[in-house]
Every structure is written in structure tokens, then in C-alpha cells.
Amino acid sequence: MLTQNLGYPRIGSQRELKKICENYWAGKTGYKNVLSVGKNIRLENWQIQKEAGIDLIPSNDFSFYDQVLDHSLMFGAIPKRYNPVMLKEGGTELDLYFAMARGYQKDGLDVVAMEMTKWFDTNYHYIVPEFYKDQRFKLFSTKIIDEFYEAKQAGIITKPVLIGPVSYLLLGKEKEDGFDRIDLISNLLPVYFDILKKLQDLNAEWIQFDEPFLVLDLTEKEQNALRDVYQQIRKAFPKLKIVLATYFEQLGANTALAASLPVNALHIDLVRAPQQLDEVIAQLPKNVILSLGVIDGRNIWKNDFEQSLAIIKKAKEKLGSNHIWIAPSCSLIHSPCDLRNEKNEEVLTPELKQWMAFAKQKIHEVMMLKNLSSDDPGVNYQYQLAENKYAHTNRKISTLIHNEVVKQRVSSLMPEHSKRESNFVIRRDKQHKLFSFPFFPTTTIGSFPQTTEVRSWRSQYKKGTITEQQYIDLVKEETAKAVKWQEDIDIDVLVHGEFERNDMVEYFGEQLDGFTFSQNGWVQSYGSRCVKPPIIYGDVSRPEAMTVQWSAYAQSLTTKRMKGMLTGPVTILQWSFVRNDQPRSETCTQIALAIRDEVCDLESAGIKIIQIDEPAIREGLPLRKQDWEYYLEWAIRAFRISQSGVQDDTQIHTHMCYSEFNDIIKNIADMDADVITIETSRSQMELLDVFADFKYPNEIGPGVYDIHSPRIPDKDEMITLLNKAKTVIPYHQLWVNPDCGLKTRGWDETKIALTEMVAAAKQMRENIMAPALV
Template sequence: MKCSNLGYPRIGENREWKKTLETFWAGKLTEEEFYEQTTQLRLHHLQKQKEKGIDIIPVNDFTFYDHMLDMAVMFGLVPKRFSYSGGRVPLSTYFAMARGEQNAVACEMTKWFNTNYHYIVPELDDVTPHLTENKPLTAYKEAKEKLGIKSKPVLIGPYTFVKLSKGYEKKDLAQTILSFLPLYEQIVKELQKEGVEWVQIDEPALVTACTKSEKELLFSIFERLHTAAPQLNIMLQTYFDSIVPESDWLNLPVQGIGLDFVHGVEQNLTQLHISGFPEDKVLAVGLIDGRNVWRTTLSKKWELIEELLQIVEADRIWLQPSCSLLHVPVSAQKESHLAYEIRSALAFADEKLDEIVLLSKRHTLGAEATKKEFTEHEEAQQLLLHSPTRARTKVHEAVQSIQEDHIGRHSSFNERKEIQQKTWDLPLLPTTTIGSFPQSAEVRQARQKFRKFEWSEKQYEEYIEDKIKEWINIQEDIGLDVLVHGEFERTDMVEFFGEKLGGFVFTKYGWVQSYGSRCVRPPIVYADVEFLEPMTVKESVFAKSLTQKPVKGMLTGPVTILNWSFIRDDISRKQVAYQIALALQQEVKALEDAGINMIQVDEPALREGLPLKKADWNEYLSWAVTAFRLTTSSVADSTQIHTHMCYCEFHDFIHVISELDADVISIETSRSHGELIAAFEQNIYDKGIGLGVYDIHSPRIPEVDEMSKMIQRALDVLNPSQFWINPDCGLKTRGVDETIPSLKNMVVATQAVRQQLLQQKS
């Protein structure tokens, strides 16, 4: 059996990748220095995999921002607003597509299937695809020439690439995909000429759905690729779920098929037992979880391998992670601060590769030769599994007593709306923000001084109060109607709450990429979750004391905390979500008791937890909505509940948003504003809603006229009494010099539209 990998984390053990990017963006590195530093990091990753004993090492999984963006620029898919004139796409244009520039809005960004990784959405409109460079070939030659590694180039397949792009909906899917095939044919021809043995073509879209016509299209795609490069072996790679049987994947004209035997194990195994596996193909077995941080139970994985050996010979099996390891941190070696029972149960990217090698070693050397390593590995797991922190009786009893059908607000939305309007007396089109304000280097340094005990708790609290006071004054000067305290005491919207709830632990080096250079350090839910003490009341009450305007309390919702954490794998996701919801319910009560009667419970990650197959949606959505309502439904009618969500396909999701029964929902929409509004033209929504009117992921400052048009477009389909005005997400990552003028322009645009509406009424 060979050991394979699908992709390695880009960021480096100490986030070297992030620091290099941001230093370059700040103008402190030349382009030549940038290329040199990223090359060294990329080669280090390859060398590490080689030394671990990985036989089949991927290349072209490294990127300067995002792998889908890489594919787009490789195919010359640069929207006309970026003034691209042909040839190899300049680095400045590449980053402008990702981040925007003053005269060009960035390309849309959305979630990579049901993960917390964001990709840049390629735009297919009005651009003729052409090959600007063969990136997989360049990556292969680099590994071969500099490290002597005969690697496996990786690229997104044509079916998945087009289905995840914008613009194909207006055309025929098959014709659009076929327009890219000559480019793929050229890529594989050049790889074959260079002597490449295997190429990994990722088609994760095959785990979602596949119509009869799409199945026929798949056969045509891979038949043409095989004809173009008959000596090149193609590994058709899927992940995140089981491949859909309708795709007839066993008979596709490829030399290998990669399946997820973690998230799609039952269905994939069943299909193999029914159909067998072709004798002319390699089976790449994704048996180590590439999306969670726990050690694998090696004995169970060995049982799976033995079952597969009844179907496929050992020399036609590759052992590998279930997906690319970009979704987990790099190494657990430095997490020495954690309790032994937790630390010894962790496996990050490096440790997962070690597990793959150990399983392969068992097959080669036999059970007796690896018995000691297997035993030590699993004894460490048992310590955490039997920990009393996973058996908190009160928590389990509270979850078991939940009556899902009886959780809801006291009164209907219309009744609450009337009460809340009298309470708050807000103007038409109220303006607000999503919650966070810029966290400058100074803010981060203050936090570090406190954490390193260079500042006392009093010093740090006084600093945070000064920042809150500063930004309450700024918000009032700008003219916002509903204010926030700014979240200066918070590192990350999930990490902050995890640090204050029982059942969570935190790593020091457990960073993963979220989008671009934005890295997060997800909390780890290792035990039963419980409320310990109020977490946000002090800062919210202080902010409220500084102004006569409403101040929102700010919480992260239970489903987002669940989806943005690494969670324990011994109980269901539903049970963990309910534990978190019950803990947050007590925080909501504490805020309300302290006089904070406008509370935002953010759920930006609610949709990304959806199963990839629509047949499985209802079960997830049922308990996800229940978890949110469990958190928020105990408040009085006069308390206004807000939430925030990231962009999703609302035409099939609006009913879920309504079922949350939040009084106001804000939505991240500026990069795809028109598409979202079209969804409201086809569906009725009757609660308060804020469609983000400018993109906070870009450093550009939007003009007043630009935002006015966005507001007017929304008012074509929404009642003005429903509509709130806000940026499309929190402002934590933006600079002060971008934030203040952008918000001023937003308020000016709102006032202009508000005045027009009032004149029309009169």
C-alpha cells in the first residue's frame, strides 16, 4: 500500500505564509522577495512530507491566496473591471481580484462546500478562457528539480470548477464545461510530456448530485483527457461525502478513484460491496479525518482496510486523508500547555500523515511489529474518552429535557415589532454595524501585554474602556442610529466565547486558513459545554452608559460556535449544539437583566453546516433552528433579537431564516447584492433585514452613489419599514482610515434615500 496526501496546509507552523502576504501588501517586500520567501516555505512543506515517508506528494496545492482563484487566473478569467490585457496575469491583478481596488469591486467569496474555508468565485461572463500558464506543470518541475520529488500535480476538475463559478447558469452547463476542455487537454499533454506519472483531478462536486446528462458529460470529459494524454494516470478525487451512485463513477475512464471513507464511509463501502471495484484502477482510501483534530482509532481503521482488502488488492490501494489537510492546523507538537489527556488525543496535519504511514507500515511489517505503536496510540485516546469532563450529569439532563416543539418567542413578530418600535423610536432605514471595529496593532499589543502579565487586569480593562469610549463617540459623530461597543476585548468571535465556557480548550499554534491571509485558531470542544459566568455584560453595560442611543449586545450563536470549532467526536453534533445553546441562553438572560434589550446573536456559519446532499438537509436545519431559538426565545417581546449571516443561496433558504424568528437579520451580500435581491423577488420575507451595502473584505472605500444604488435596488423588493442599513460584515480586519469614511458615506447615502422616501410619502 502506498501513502498519499491530497494537500498540505499553506500557512506554515508559525503562519509564515500569512506574515509574508501581509508584509508584501504593506509594501515592505518587493515582488522578488515575496516570490523567494513563498518558494522557501513551499519547498519546506514538500521536504517534510518526503521525510515522513509519504510516497505520493501533492504539488500545486500551495497558493498565494486561494486555489480556485489560481485556476481562474490560469484560465485568463479576469473580469474586465480589472483592466487585464492578456498574457500571464500580474500578481497585482491577482490580488486585486481577491481583495478589490478603489475602482474595481473584488470577486465574490463564498464557502468551499460545507467547510469554513472561503474561495474566490470565478466569473465566466464575457470572458473567453485561455491558458495563461500551466501551474501544475511549473509546480511539478520545481519539486523535481529542487528536491528530487516526482510529485502528483493537483488541479480542480472541469465539472467542479464550472459548477462553483458564476455565470454558467445563463448558459448550457455542458457547453460551458466543454469550452474549458481544450485547456485541460493542453495541461495534461504537457504533464505527460514532462514524465508525470499521476495527476490528481479534484471533483468534489460529484458528492452533491449528478443528473443523467451530467453523468454522460463526465464520461465525455475524462475520455477526452485520457485520449489527450494516454500515458498519464488520472486520479479522480472526491471528498467531504460519498460519491453519488448516479455518476456511475466505477466505469469512468480514469486510472484511479479517491473516496472519502470518513464522511461518506457507509455509502461508499456499500457501493463497493455491491459493485466491486475495477481491476484496472487504484482505490485511494481517505481514511484519516482531514477536517477534525483528534487521533484516529487505528484499530477501527485497520478493520476498514481489511474489509477493503476483500475487494481490492493491496498494491492498488493508496492510504490518505479524507480531504486536503488545509482544514486542520500544521502540527500539535508545540501544544505542551494542554493537559496530557487532551494533548495526547490530538492529531494535526503532521500527525495525520504519521498515522497514514503507521497504517501502511502495519500492512508491510505485520501486526506484531507495530503492536506497541498501535497500543500506545490508542491508550492515549482512552484517557480523554473516559474523562469525567465528558459526563457532566446536569448538562446531559438539560439537553435530554429539551422539548423541541415548544421553543419559541412569546408573541408573533408583528406583535413584537409594534412593541419594539414604541420602545426604540428608530427612524426609517436605521443604520448600524455588524459588531466589531478595527483591531489595530495597538489593540493586539495591549491584549498580548495582558496575556503575558505585563499589564494588570485593571490596566487592560481601562484600556478596553478607553477604546469603547473612543468608538462610541466616533459612531455618534458619524450619525449611526444603533451602536455597538466594538468588541476590542475579543480576538475571534468564536474563540472569545470558548475561552469563557466550560468544555473548550485552546491551542497556541492551531491556526487554519479561513480566507486569504485571514487565519483563525478554532476552539476545541473536548468535553460537555456549560455556562460559568457572564461573558459580555460588563462591556455592553459600559458602552450603554456612554450614550442615549441603543447599544446592541453581541454574541456568537450556537451553530456558528459549533461549525467554527473542532468538536468532540464521541457524541452527535446536535447534542453539542444544544449544550452550547443552553449555555448561551444564560448569557442572553444576563444581558437582558442588565438592561441590554437589543441583542445580536450571530449565525454566519449556519448554512455552511448543511449536509452536501439535499436529502439530508431537513434533519440538520431542524436542530440548527432549534438551537438558535433555544438561545434567544426566552426574552421579553420588547427585547429585539438581531442576527447576522453570511451570503448563501437564499432562494432555497429564506424559510429557514424566517423560522429563526429573529427580529432583524443582516446578511453579507455586497459582492453578490443583485443575486440576493433577486431571491427576494421570488420569495416573501416579512421580518427586519439588513442587506450589507458595502464589502468589508476589501480595503476600498465605497462611494455614496454606489451605496445609494444598492439601497434603492433593495427597496424595489422590500418594504422600507423592514430595511436596515449596515456594512456586510464586522469591521475588525479593516483599518481606521478605511472604516470611518466608509461608514460616513453609508450614513450619507442612507439619509439621502430616507429623505426621498419621506418626500414621496408627503
């Protein structure tokens, strides 16, 4: 019985990758230093897994930004706008790579970034490949070969990881009409052959092909492409050993297809979909190894050894020890690096900590399960089993977890608790009368730049080097500056800037009962953006107001409308590590009630515009359409519970970013927010089409510039986007705003961009009014 890992966190245990990349982008360090830090992270990751005893250790799971972008560069799938001139004048392949991810605005070039979207139902973002009719591919980057050789030089024979050809194409988008991207498979496959030949020449034994689309609904054409691809690969490389990896859901209707592919091992996710085991075993050929994904790669809870051992025992009895492997359910990039880095016992208490396992601990859990499932596990391993059982028993009975008041409140909810008093048309008229905004009203999504200085205040306060009052005074001063500046450029609806907040979810998690948080539990969201998800371990409630103080203070500084800023219940759920001892729907409803209390308190404090961000609604959608209805029912209900306690003339906004809405537009409308703001600039307003086709009834703010890129669009570019929006959405429904919050941007670029945005909105108003004056 062997063990394998599908991928390891790439950010470094102290976020070394984030720091070196951001210094490189800022011109504070050189190319060689970036490569050196990347190499050190890889070597450390391989060594950790080798020392733990993992048999099949992955390579090419490291990335400087995103693994899908790595493949696009590797295959030469580089959009034409990234002209080779970018590699001149001392530029490097890495500069081209970062330009594709972040855009490029330098040396007379102004190139927009590639589109970014969510990786299945996770909070990880990937860079979307762009495909064109009859597109040709070539081996442009040899990263996968170089990293295999690098590990080999260090004495470690790794298992290189590739996104499978079909999944890679399905992850992308056709950028012109008249073809299906899956038809590019015949052009793409020769590059895979080239890569496999080079790896085989270096004596690579196992190759991991990730085909996560096997857990989704596939067309007949896509199924046939999978059959053809792996038959061709097997024919060309008969001796190469292939692991086909699936994760995040069950194979379901694709079980027979996956089992029929000519591979040596099949990996399945038995954490998210334990029910698939019997069916997969029944259809798996006798010569194919089954990799059992029994360690949760997406959460931080300690594995239940007894439960996992029962699964391993069943597989062992059916297939034999030599035909099963033990593994995490998916790549561990979704897990923090190392629980041992959590030193603050006042925050993460020993009782809570004993229930948890981060990536490094999960690697050891894999090995422990292998040892415990052997014919003679020995006394030491039996002690480990008893210790594991004690931790799980302790968690079930702990008084930290259960709050009967919260449970009673959830059970007492009535239908009226999820409905506004009046329908949108009535509310809209009351709100327009109260606010008297012009056409194309301007606002931002909420946060303003968190400068090094602002972050240092929070750090000093936590360390005790400044008092609480000193910290509050500093944040108030920064808030006042932001309010004054917004007034100066004439934004219509202001925000307070969120300078007191660390993260849009963590900030609330720190103030809600039932949550705890970590010091170093960082995971990658995209590129250098790392988040530290709160940990929901128990019943959730709000002991006191969380944001009212800051919103009320900001409103006191201006006669303009101040927008209260909250994170919605589904997003708090999705972007946290969630307790796994009750349904997610129950936990989400508890959070919704806590947010509802905050919304009502904001209204009572005079805040009449309140934004409840829900960027994760689409992300939480089950991967199989047959499971959508149940999820959408409780998710939309949770949002409506959170916002339905206010009066008609209080305007509720929500924000969503990097999501495809086509399949769930009716459900988005059912949220019944008065205004929705969405990301649209990277797709050049393409995402708005569905809102037009559906005749979306409420007001909508399509983002007019991409805040995830350092490039600064001008007024004319924004007007072009707004004119596109106006062709599909009636102008009287349109708001003007950035794609997302501005926390990660600098003040210089923010001030220029928002000034241009306001100018664009005013020009649009003039253009609308001009015909009436003729």
C-alpha cells in the first residue's frame, strides 16, 4: 500500500512567495531573488513530504501565481496582445507571465490582464485561458521538466502534475465565435507528448493528470475527447505510469468513463463524496490502483481515523493492499501550512487546536492511516488511534460548540423573516425620493488602500506598543481623510474605507461567537493574495454591534450618504473553515441572523444605504446541477434573512465578483437586493448579457475598471464600457463603480482611477441629457 499527495501549499510557511513577488513588482528586488525564493520553497516542501514518508511526492504543484496560467505559458497559449516586445530590454519570461496575470502598463505599453475566475467551488482564483479558432500550441516554458530535474538533483524522484488536456481546455474560454474549444485537442496533444517524452527521458515513473471535470456534467463530445486523449497517450507512452486525479465531487454518471480510461491509478475524493466508493470499486479494472482521498484537503479538522480506516478496510478487502493508495482528497493548497506555527493559545486554545490539522499535519495523517491499516500496526500506532478518538469525542461533547439560544432562534424563523416589507418597485420609488441621486450614481465597493502605515497601526495595537485609543484616533484620522477626498472628487455614495478591518471575513469572524482564528493559517486566494480564513467551530451569534461605530462616525463627517459595509452570510461561510459536524445550511442561517442584527443596528444609527457583499454565492454552487436547487434555496434564503429587517427606503446593495451568472440569474434576482454591483471589466462587460436577456429588474453597477491589475484605465476607456453596458441595461438602472474593493491598490493609482471614473459618469449624464436639450 503506497501513499501519495496531490499538491502542497506553495506560499511558504511564512508567506515568502507573497513577499518576494510583491517586492519584485514594486522594483525592490531582482529576478534572481524571486527564482531563489521559489526554489527554496519547493525544496522545503519536497523535503517535508520525503521525511514524512510519502511515496509519491508531487512536483509542478508550485506556482509563482497560478497553476492554470503556468500551463497556458507552458503551451504557448499567450494572447497576441502580450507582444514579444515585452521580453526585450531586459525583460524575462517571468515578466511576461506576470503581465498575463496582472496586466502591464509601462514603457508605452498598456495591456489588460487575462480574465480571472473561481477554481470550481473553492475560494482559489485561476487565470482563464483564452482560445481562438485553429489555435496552435507549442512548448514555450519547460517549468515542469525543470522542476522534476531540480527535485531529482536533490535526491527526490517526484510525480510531475499536469492539468489534463480536456480539463485545461474546458477551464478556458473561446474568444471568438464559430468553434468549440474542445476541438483544439488535436492541436494541444502534441505539446503534451513533447512534455511526456522529456519527462520519460529523465526517468520519471509516475505522472499525475488532473481531470477535475470528470466530476461535472460532461457532454458526449467531451466524454469522447477524454477517451481519445488517454488512448493516444497510452499508445504513445506504454510504459509511463499515469495517475488520473479527480476531486471535489463524485464521479457519478462519469464513473464508467473514468474506469475505462487506460491509466494505472485513479484518484477519487472520498471526503466530499464517500458514497461513490462502492460504485467505483465495482467498475474499476483489476489492474488499476484506486487512490483513496480520505484526508480532507480543504478543511482544517483532524481526520477521524476510525471513519477513514473503515473506508480503507472496505477497499482493501475488495481490491487488495497492493491496489489501493492513501491520499488527501485534493491538493493541499487549500490548507494552511503548519499548525505548529500557531503559538497564541489565547486565540487558538489547546482545546480547539487538538481538533485541527493543517497541511503538514495532514501529510502525517496520511502516513498514520497507512500504518494503522497494516496487518500489524503495533502498540505505538494503537496509542495514536486512541488519541485521535479522544479528540473527536471531546469535540462532540464540548460546551464551546453548542448554544441553545441560537438553535432556538433558527428553529423559530418564519417565512416573513426572509421578505422585505414591499416589492422592489415600491421600494425603488421611496429610495429615489429620499436620495435624489443623478443618473449613473457613483460609488465604490467599500475598501480603500491598506497602506503599510495603516497595517502597522494594527500591528502596533496588537503588540501593545500603542493604546486602543491611540489606534482608534489614527484610524479615525485616516477615515476622515478618505471621506473628505471622496467629497472633493464628488462621489455620490461614500464609504468609510474599512481601515479598521484586516480582511472582509476575518474582521467579522473575530467579533462573532462560534468563531476563532489563527495567526498564520494563510491560504492562497490568487497570486500573492493570501487570506487567513476564520474557523467556525460552534454555534454562531453576534454579542454586540460590529461596524456601527465606524459607519456612524464616517456619516457624521459628511452630508452625503455613507454606505454601511458588511460581508454576507454565504460568503462568510464559504470563506471560512466551517465546522463539519452539522449541515452547512444550518451554520449559514445562524450567520444570517447575526448579520441581520447588524443591518438593523446600522439603519437605527442613520445609515440608509447598506451593502451586504456576497461574492461567494456562485462559488458555493454544487458542481452537479442536480444538487443546485437545494443549495440555492438555503443560500438565497440566508441572504434575504440578513437584509429583510429594514424599512422600504433603506437601500440594500450586494456585490459579486468573478462569477458566471448565466445559470442562476433568476436566483440572483430572488435575492431582491436593491442594487447589485458586479465584476465586468475583465470580460469587457460580457457578463452583463445575461442580465439583459433576463430583464434583470433591479439596479446594477457593472465594474468599469479592474482593481486586481495595477494598470490605470482612463475616462474614455470607462465610457466605452459604460456605453456597452447601456446597450444591454436601461441607463436609469446603472450605477458606476470599480470591479471590487480597493484594499490591495495604492493611493496614487486609486485617486487617479476614481477621479477618471467620476468624470466618466458625469460625461455619461451629459450624453443622456444632450438629446433632450436639442
